[in-house]
Amino acid sequence: MKSEQLSESTLLKPLVTLSGSAADTVIGPPLGRVDIGVNESAYICRVSLPGVRGNDDKVKCNIERSGRVDIEGVVTESQFVKNSSKEFKIALQQLSPPGPFKISFNLPGPVDPRLSSISFKPGGILEVVVMKFRVPQLSANGMFEKWYDCSSLPLHV
């Protein structure tokens, strides 16, 4: 009788303990948190996409010259749950539910979307590095001298 009561109350109020930086986050899907960094030559964005890497549905990352970034993908259901013969009912849902998602944000300045490097880092972080839109000034023999920042220049000059 006692153990039944215990399991019942556990079902009703599953316990999740958070500590450190996780304690500061709002309870809810951690999908799509974004960090943006900048240096002289490039922007770096780190986007949390837990459970997205390695899906059959591949992630798409559209980068515009203006600096707008759109990331699209699908959160898939757990393979275990999918393959299980018996249905799992959800007792607690704090992660993002399965389904498509889209994350959009603007970088602080114009970029050259061709000069991008995208990779999934361990822990479900998508890292996008995009070079700023700059034009190199070259010497007569093709040696690099300095950069012209194109954020203030008209495009297609």
Added chain:
Amino acid sequence: MNLTSCSISGDLISSFKFNAFMRKVFAISAVTTKLFVLPILKDGMTEPLPTTTGQNPSEQNPLDDPGLFGDPDPLLENGWFIDPEAAVPSEPMAGVDPDTKAAPEATAGEASPIMATPVSQRRARRTAEDVSERPDWLPEGWKMEVKVRTSGATVGTADRYFFSPSGERFRSKVEVLHYLETGSRRKNGRKSKDDPDPASTEKPSESPAERKKKKPKATSNAKNFSDLNFDFKNPPESVTWVQSDASGDNWVPSTDDGNVPIDAKEWGTVYARLSQLDKSSDAS
């Protein structure tokens, strides 16, 4: 520098025995110009201690140096010396075999003799697992392939190959970084494309002095944009990058019309070059 990242496949020029001063048998293997001191511990652990210079015994025979046994050798730690009697003649790969010649002397007069077994069995072999992880220094757009040797004395040893965005093959980090810095292949390297046997491609590497001399040149070459065919002034309105493998390391670009741009290979090259330029300008 660790063992897994170094190819030990070259000719073993000589092997020396060290006094079992610390109840260990030491074997030194001079591999072309990379000199390692391999202490073989009782429990079978083998740890390479990279020495600071790339002295090549074939050019400067340490046995001819009269000061070697009187003065402390700059390559060796205190209490170590090289026994000239224990020199083993040059053998192909995996010929490190201290128990044939070195072991009896090493154990002579010892209260608890150490049974030395061939280093080829003891040395941690560079397996596919050791090298399967994509290294940090490899720029995006480059691909890595791991091949495991299927025959010969070094069977089981894994070799890494790196492919540039344009498909050129490189056999080592040194080759890749040289290519990224200078935009050209190392001149003293063999053409690895034409060489199907990875075990025989050990090439003479440059001495530290030569390396130092080259550095300023390499830095300035990172600034050489003359070979780049890239329109910096006109980036497309947008590019969509689509993940092309489950690992998430490879992404294929397409422009607004949905086609993969023909010059996309060049993009990776330019990106790598600019990253290199950033690094070299940070250093200066």
